Amino acid sequence: MALLVSCQGPPSDDCERSCGNVSIPFPFGLTEKCAYNSSFLVSCNRSSSGDPKPTIMFNQTEVRYIYATRSEIEVMGGVAYDCYNTSGRVKNLTIVESYENNLFLISNKNKFAAIGCDTSALITWNNMDISSCMFDCKNGTGLTNGTGYCEMKIPEGMRALTIEVASLDNHTEVAQMNPCSYAFLVEEGKYNFSKTDLLDFGGQEMMMPRLLDWAIGNKTCDEVDKAADDFLCKGNSECVQEYAGPGYRCRCKQGYDGNPYIKDNCTNIDECKAGTHNCKGECIDIEGSYRCPCPNGRRGEYMKDKSTCTAKGSPIIQISVGTSVAGLLMLLLITWIYLEYKRRKSLNIREKFFEQNGGMILKKRISGDRGRRIQAELFKVNELQKVTDNYDKREVGTVFKGVLPDKREVAIKKFKIDQKQTIQVKQFINELIILSQVNHRNVVKLIGCCLETEVPSLVYEYVPNGTLFDHIHNECKSKAITWNKRLKIATETAGALSYLLYTATDPIIHRDVNPKNILLDDKYVAKVAYFGASKLIPMDQNEFATTVQGTQGYLDPEYSETRQLTEKSDVYSFGVVLVELLTGKKIVNEQNKTLVTKSFIASLENETLLLEVLDKNLQLNKVPQDIIQVSKLAQRCLRDKGRERPTMRQVALELEQILAASTNDKHPPVKITSNEAETKCFLDGASEDNEDDYYSIRPTPASSETV
Template sequence: MSTKPSLHGHVHILRSLITIQIPKITNTQKANMHLTILLAVAALVAASAQEGPTCESSCGNVTITYPFGSGEGCYYTSDFLITCNRSSGEPIPFFRRSNIVVSNMSTSKSEVEIMTFVGGDCYNSSGSRVRRNQPTLTLRGVRISAKNKFVAIGCDTYAYFRGIRGKELDGTGCISRCGRNSLITNGSCSGVGCCEVAVPEGLRTSNMTLRSFNNHVNITDFNPCSYAFFVEQGKFNFSTTNLIDFERVTKMPMLIDWAIGNLTCDQAKDRDDFLCKGNSECDQDYGGPGYRCRCLEGYEGNPYVPYDCKDINECGRGNHDCENDAQCINDIPGNYTCKCGKGYNGDGRKNGTGCTADESTIVKIGVGISTSAILLLIFVSWLYLILKKRKLMMLREKFFKQNGGIMLQQRISGDGGSHDQAKVFTIEELKRATNNYNESRIIGKGGYGTVYKGVLSDNRIVAIKKSKLADQTQAQIEQFINEVVILSQINHRNVVRLIGCCLETEIPLLVYEFIPNGTLSDHIHSKGKSTAITWEIRLRIATETAEALSYLHSAASVPIIHRDVKPMNILLDDNYVAKVADFGASRLIPMDQIELATIVQGTLGYLDPEYMQTNQLTDKSDVYSFGVVLVELLTGKKALSFDRPEEERNLAIYFLYSLKEGRLFQVLDERLLLNDVPSEIIQVSRLTERCLRVKGDERPTMKEVAIELQGILSSMIQKHPWVQSGSNEDEGEYLLKEPITNDYECTNGGNVSNANSSTFDSMSKHTMLPIASGR
């Protein structure tokens, strides 16, 4: 192949041609002709550098554009040489004569994407280094782009880089540790498993260093190596699998910035080899060193090749601001015009004068008619809004009566009218508070309604319950009013406080104080949360719940039976203070009665067996349900689960059986991390057994339960045993070690089993309910 002459050679030949062949022209003509021919030849030279037989326009998947080139005479200077290696099956472009692979290049942004090596530092299980790679990058005439990130991966990793920026030494780095695997998150590079820092602008060299704090000891099972690399922002997304499989990744894409020479725009514009010509201009915003070219506005192409920046057809692309009624015409180089239709004047642009109609009699008549129509429309709209507002007021009044507003007023006034602390909210207030009941605001759903998180105008965070009253039956309305009345009578720190209600909607609403830490069920059944609530916290939660139920049974103005005591209805605040919630199924007990005949309501697994058989609701029904809650606190298991073996499906029955067999330690929640069973757990287990007795008369009252739990909690806090020496040891032996001697018969899902006990005889008083046949 022949070698093409350089741009400097073409310029010299051109000057000679002008001097020799046209000696009789004037100086002005000569200068103009000189400039015209010079630009034409410069364009020819640049084009030939890309299209000539010795210049390659591409290498592999990379397009080579001027000022870059692949052979002598094809590039601007040697700094822009691209070496194409065709010895392998797939051609690979390299930057100059280095081993740096070019993966993409852009003349419009003056950027080149290259593939840089990934640094690695690996250790074996004994902490000895088995491999280390700390790549160094040195660039000439180009700089590392600030659009890159420096990224490090590892659980025991300290990575940094240093390099020359201008005449100064500069660098930075980051640390990546793991702690616990569960805290490592996909897509997060904030220092847990992965870290990243910004790259300083103008860096010309980079010397990478990788270090380990503890040589990856104790974490080599999942992360024996540290890795570090530069990568173009947005081209890397961290995954937890990178900790174990990143070894096969050897290179990552990285951007480098380039410019022409070392002169500024003003210094280089008068030189013969200045490249920003034709429809290209020098980028005055670039701070150097060197200069950059860019196409004029309205043009696109390679700004480093004269006349390669071509006019953009904004009209054909739809990239214009002509009004809809105006016609876009691409008749101006680098721009376009917007032509208004017949009878209209103006520039036709949305951001300009637009298209306005001609002043004429017809137009004036049209304006008059339009004005009259507007006035008529305003009047009709005003009348419509008044009628709509009146209809809306009537509808709200209808809903107020339909939802039991009059009944609620009568109930409250019948109680003496002392419950004025509950606010009646308007529908607009609650719509604003819940962003019009957006689904993202839903924090819970249950059998009695949906609960939304809301923010009131005074910035109070509340929970807004939308009850399920679609059928609008009298029984459902009474149930809703019942909950309002009950909550308005309660003033206890461990009961969720009612703030107000809204009866103006078809579905009535209740507004509660917001309890931020979820339900007790979330905490004792979630692996991630259960370890945080220690035995002392669980005992405190049980004590506070018992105090709340004791208050409802005996201290409220009218005794209240909750009827649905379960962990889902016990909320926790940020300090794990218990709050009893959801009184949709609750009942008031007349002062002259001790029990009520009702339809059985509640949750399977927590229902009082005596209540299920007799339909007679008493305060001892809440005691039984609370006993099941105690079992869940002790075992960490759900009250009813068909995923467990048949004999373990009903947790309360299985707990009592294990207690009788002396296997208490085996059923306790292993997440309590107990080496032995504290006396407090033994005492709570005995109390639980009494709460779960089938006959309500044999159960303690909630007041007795609360007092006993208070005593156990106090003794635990004061570090004093509740039962001294011998009696305490007997109790532990009774619950954990005593062999079984007496027979009893237990029906569980249709199966009959025999067991013995010398001291635990309350199981004989229980009728085991069959649960194997379904819910």
Template sequence: MDVIEGECTGKGCCQTQIPKGLKYYNTTMSSTQNHTHVWSFNSCLYAFLGEADHFHFRGLPDIAVDRTINYLYERIKANVHIVLDWAIGNLTCTQALKSEDYACSENSHCIDSDTGLGGYRCSCNPGYQGNPYLNQGCQDIDECANNSFCEKTCINTPGSFNCSCPHGYTGDGKKDGRGCIAPYHDQFPWIKVSAGTGVGLITLVVVITLLYICMKKRKLIQVREKFFKQNGGLLLKERISKKEGGVEATRVFTAEELKKATNNYANDRILGHGGNGIVYRGELRDNRIIAVKKSRIVDESQIEQFINEVVILTQINHRNVVKLFGCCLEDEVPLLVYEYVSEGNLYEHIHNQRGAGWLTWKNRVRIAAEIATTLAYLHSFASMPIIHRDVKSANILLDNVYTAKVADFGASRLIPLDQTHVATLVLGTSGYLDPEYFRTSQLTEKSDVYSFGVVLAEFLTGLKPIIRARDEDNKNLADFLVLSMNKNSLFDIIDGRILQEGSHEQLQKMAELAKKCLQPRGEDRPVGLCGGL
């Protein structure tokens, strides 16, 4: 028989583990071969219970012939412990806590039995020792008694302890931790220097950033001041500091205000393009809807004249003139702020563009009268007459009840009271331009009268100022109307719907006024326009 030391596998020794929760265990020993004669000199069959970790089978020395039974018995008795695995009752900790005979005392806790048979045991909490089943059986352990945990100062607390270091030391004070680190009086203070350097660098970055922002802001202010002076801002402030003619003084808007009002001049805010700039729809902080006209580059030599025009326009108080709310001179080009007129311009309604509604004959007569009274007002303005210089249907705006509003005074000029005309660069729109003004460059109020005659022709015929034909040269509407009247064929060129809505007498009367306005010589044109309507 091969008996191996340390292995209790069945040859000379048999060992098995008793599972937890086992209530009964029976041991039977027998021989797999016939050892009847062996028993007479070595009767070694016996069994015992013990903790497996403490039993070590030595092999043949434990069962040698020269060993007695008592030798092995005494060795097992001295070295192999018997462990009692027990529990209180058959309740779990959760159930036992609710019972009156809960066995665990103060400063202890309950542990469920792991035998699978139920029951529980008690154990003192960490930092306490003693018998958990006795009243006040778990007593606080004084960890500071031998000061075996802290390097310097130990402070005992119920169930625990705290370590601390003397003033000036760093660390957690624990022997198994960072301990207490003495201050480096004799070494260079790297930590302090590093912290100071970091704070200094951060401060420097913050200061530089603030300086940059301030310089950028100052530069922006300087640029705006430059534009303000360049666009005549100082002169404008001087001229509008007082209220004249009972009209409210002009407001000077900031560039930021108008930029925000127009959503940074977004394309979807564009209301229209003109010869003098682009008009944007905007909304002020008080929810007022405005129209912002962004002018083209202005000649510096004309700034004073431009400012003079702005001042004059602010004094105009007429229901049929688009009101000028103010201007902005902080941008590269001047910005003018007008009241917003909702229904587009007259050109769109006459020529059915952009979905504009149809203008009845009654509305056309009324609008023509409103334009005539407005031009008369401008030409006879008390302080200094104004010549619009670009009267056309596209510059006549309509509000929600189709009231006419004369707009776009970008090309307008002022006529001193002691003069009847001014010599100026010819400006205007093809088809509406006074031929006498075009030929002589002498601008008079009769130039506006001629343009008004073209608008009347549009009212009557529904044709555009320049009539484009496929097989013929382009025709001028003014000449076409006058020629048709001379041939007694006026009603052949009048718009069909207008011909049905208006009486022949009304149509003839407006046509005759248009013909008078379209005379080649300005002196032959009428002075008062309303009388002919």
């Protein structure tokens, strides 16, 4: 981006700083000499009728407000619509916007909203990530239980977006009550839904306010030359370190106010006059802050929430106090020397364990990307002992439940030490690094780790309802997990795997998708777990060689033969999980044979055969259409050749459509008997899960791979 002007502040005092009723603060300007550079130019459209209107981006975007203190700009954005009458569609508009070649980012203080009674609204950002709202007022479905309105948060870093609206049923029965569906991006708090909007939301030129983030240049605070003349955060202004870029932002230091992009414009705030001080008595303003002097000449600060004022005393008392203080200081010095000795000894032991548990591997990985994507708390051993009552709250195997000081429930997995410790340490660090970069509601969240003990630990969010394997193969639990729950679990799992492959910061192949690695919370929300065997996909490769790992029966046959790992490897494993959800049978039996998938595929020849292999606990008299659709999808996932399988994104979207269509499914839910013994079995029945499968970190075969 070429700079037209480079300066420390506004080039002159004669710059026009408003257009209509909108202020135009520096670094923005109405002319080249008044703006920081060409990217910050604002046009002022002065017509014969109405107030002048400021615009940016080739006069296409109207500006409502420019916030120099927050580095934000409020603009007006279009509304996508899809309208019908009794004859069919009459008009449709798709919104396409891009900020790829300028200084703006779409702020995550906006929300995506949709209005309608027969509506499918889709927002695509950065040309690949998709979120959607689908709802039907007539049947009471949708995210808002049929109120005709849906809204969702948007992520950070959006530079381009497409908003599309369509009808689920061509407005066949709702055209009179709701002739149009709408979708738009709007700033939080600037729009409140009213049911009257279903009939009359506004004209075709309807616009909604939204926020854009902006910054200076393309270098962050760490990269920019702060001594350069064109660096703007000067005087009482500071560079905002937490801004992720590109570019840097300025703000006034604590106790100052003004335009942080103009040198010496951040001036002292007089908290005493403004009434924003915390003094209990007199207030004295000082540069950047204020003082609250104690009455009667005493020392300290006399504030409302606390007072440090000291009482006056006689010389004898002062000498006594001084002597006592000197003795106390000597005692503290001796104590400090002793404690420092113990601290250094403890530090040496912790450093030894830190290196032994893969700390150096972790440091190399963090330094490789400057740690910007690895977000994991580092816990001390005494902290984990405290939250688990000294590891007294055992869940299963080496997993312990704990409650952090902020009330978050966590599961703490203590690592195992055996003869293959070197291989397990690589696996431990691999899972830590991969999960610390993932943020998805259907992927178990890694909170942190502890490396300073002989046995390292990983700290996860607590998922209370066990594994999907346990719910499928435990007789009592299997009766409670109805087909609708199984379909929802499959949809959420596919969405998580699709996210890992196509949306995560670095694409990830799980490599061990099976029901023992899918956890369920108390509302049967699926959480994909165990990433010890997972691999980050090299950005320049569609497939790459790797040592074969995974669980027998779920392993991609093409991967087993060629050792070429591709994104289709997880698709095959997920197809096996679908078969297990449908049949309720173990894929690998006691004789280590995997016949279930073959018999299932053979049963798809007719409905009678399919009904015979379906799980008896589903209590079906005939095969519903959604089960047939899922069965055929599983068949496509299980094709021997990876290129003939669908992608995980296609699998996730197809399951979402099947789930949405089956919302009004009429086949009855499974009834659970009230028999006391069976109820006890349901609540207390022993799991068939191996104790190490819960948040498990299992050893992998030795290989030449590096983590």
